[in-house]
Amino acid sequence: MTASAQEPSYDRASLKPGIVHIGLGNFHRAHMAVYLDDLFALDEGHDWAILGAGVRPADARMRDAMRGQDCLSTVIELDPKGPSARRIGSMIDFLPVEADNAALIKAMSQPEIRIVSLTVTEGGYFLNPQGGFDTTHPEIKADAANPHRTAFGAIIAALKARRAAGIPPFTVMSCDNLPGNGHVTHTTVTGLARLSDPAMADWIDANVAFPNGMVDRITPATGPLERALAGEFGQADDPVPVTCEPFRQWVLEDNFPQGRPALEKVGVTFTDQVHAFEMMKIRILNGGHAIIAYPSALMDLTLVHEAMADPLIRAFLTRLENDEILPHVPPVPGTNLGWYRDLIIDRFSNPRIADTTARLCLDGSNRQPKFIVPSIRDNLAAGTLPEGLILLSAFWCHYCAGQTDSGAPIPPNDPNWDDLQDRARRAKADPMAWLGMETVYGDLGQNAALRDRFAARLAEVARDGTAATLRRYLGL
Structure with missing residues (x-):
């Protein structure tokens, strides 16, 4: 028997646009759009509906898919007790996707649009390895010469x-998983404006709000299995359904000069301490993902919940969280860190999500310096050599050599894969070939104790394999 997806309980004809959102991927449709759908169901904020937008060819395909179903999204929550589905109606139109972004700029220029939000991925903000604005990026150089071709160029044009x-x-609100995402967005927008119109950059700096926010919800990619599941809820014609875990979280600075929807009524936390929530998530959740990713992949465990069912992987995660991560996470308002750790372990263990260890291993050269290296530094500053995190670095290095413990090839899984593979192979004889990556480790390679322990662990993994190394580390 086919179940039915829950339809919006409010009159969508009563909705009026208040937000333009750029980047209609799975995460936005399972996160911000759901919060607004919940708010509209309370008969609140009907003048804050979303106009979808995009600036890349894939966005045009998404526009066709969404407009073909009246901009409704099928969102399926993958609760371990059983899935449930709903149709999200908070987006009322999807703007044309054009090379010059004319329709997008026109919409953002209208007075009823008071927020422009973005999910353009962590790598979509044109940052250099030091975290500053990359003025040399080809897209930025092209936008400076022929303005408003990027999302940020369109934002500048609309503000003008x-x-x-x-x-x-309008307020510019990033919904991407970036530390200080408001500050990052401010840096990118003003940096781009300054290339062609320094006075406009100064005006944006003085007049435009960029609130920081922390977002969280595991949202797998959509494929045949997700489409088949949508069909079980009567949505077989939806080409872009979204699956997600039941948990979601959104923490925001309350910095919206032109007003905002009353999202606190549907579970959003407004606080001036977003940074504390960010650090908790980055160290415990994102760091936790990194901890399980590489040993699991080396042991040929392909699904995250399967990895969590392996006693060695689960024990490795638990020990590192307890001994080397939680002690260095500052207090978070209204949150018990032990409770949050247990929540993360439960979320990772959800068998319905079917998240992959390959996804968690992706882009380690960008993720490790954000999610793992700060915890290594905190331990060293406290006078402790972080044995587990050093072992994790050895697992990452061995993974990048390109072969699992069974001899299976590991396909390229990082934008810098060729360099990482070369370094990983040379590190067997010279650990500084790996630890010398300053964009990842900074000066940590100069710490003799860390360097010696890394070399010993790397040799151990290569000689004995991942499982035996974990057993020895865990004392089993």
């Missing part, structure tokens, strides 16, 4: 139009 018309500026 509003300033000229005497309309107050």
Whole structure:
């Protein structure tokens, strides 16, 4: 018997746009769009509906898919007790996707649009390895010469139009998984503006709000299995259904000069301590993902919940969280860190999510310096050599050599894969070939104790394999 997806309980004809959102991927449709759907169901905030937007060819395909179903999204929550589905109606239109972004700029220039939000991925903010704005990126150089071809160029063009018309500026709200995402967005927007119009950059700096926010929900990619599951809820015609875990979290700075929807009524936390929530998530959740990723992949465990069912992987995660991560996470308002750790372990163990260890291993050269290396530094500053995190670095290095313990090849899984593979192979004889990556480790390779322990662990993994190394580390 086919179940039915729950339809919106409110009159969608009553909705009016208040937000333009750029980047209609799975995460946005399972996160921000769901919060707004919940709010509209309370008969609140009907003037805050979403206009979808995009700036890349894939966004045009998403527009066709969404407009073909009246901009409704099928969102399926994968609760371990059984899935449930709902149709999310908080987006009322999807703007044309054009090379010059004319329709997007026109929409953002309208006074009823008071928030422009983004999910353009962590790598979509044009940052250099030091975290500053990358003025040398080809897309940025092209936008500076022929403005408003990127999302950020379109935002600048719309802000110019509003300033000229005497309309107050909208708030720019990043919903990407970046530490200090508001600060990052501010850096990118003003950095791009400064290349062609320094006075406009100064005006944006003085007048436009960029609130920081922390977002969280595991949202797998959509494939045949997800589409088949949508069919079980009567949505076989939806080409872009979204699956997600039941848990979601959104923490925001309350910095919206032109107003905002009353999202606190549907579970959003407004606080001036977003950074504390961010650090908790980055160290415990994102760091936890990194901890299980590489040993699991080396042991040929392909699904995250399967990895969590392996006693060695689970024990490795638990020990590192307890001994080397939680002691260095500052207090978080209203949150018990032990409870949060247990929540993360439960989330990782959800068999319905079917998340892959390959996804967790992706882009380690970008993720390790954000999620793992700060915890290594905190341990060293406290006078402790972080044995488990050093072992994790050895697992990552061995993974990048390109072969699992069974001899199976590991396909390229990092933008810098060729360099990482070369370094990983040379590190067997010279650990500084790996620890010398300053963009990842900074000066940590100069710590003799860390360097010696890394070399010993790397040799151990290569000689005895991942499982035996874990047993020895865990004292089993």
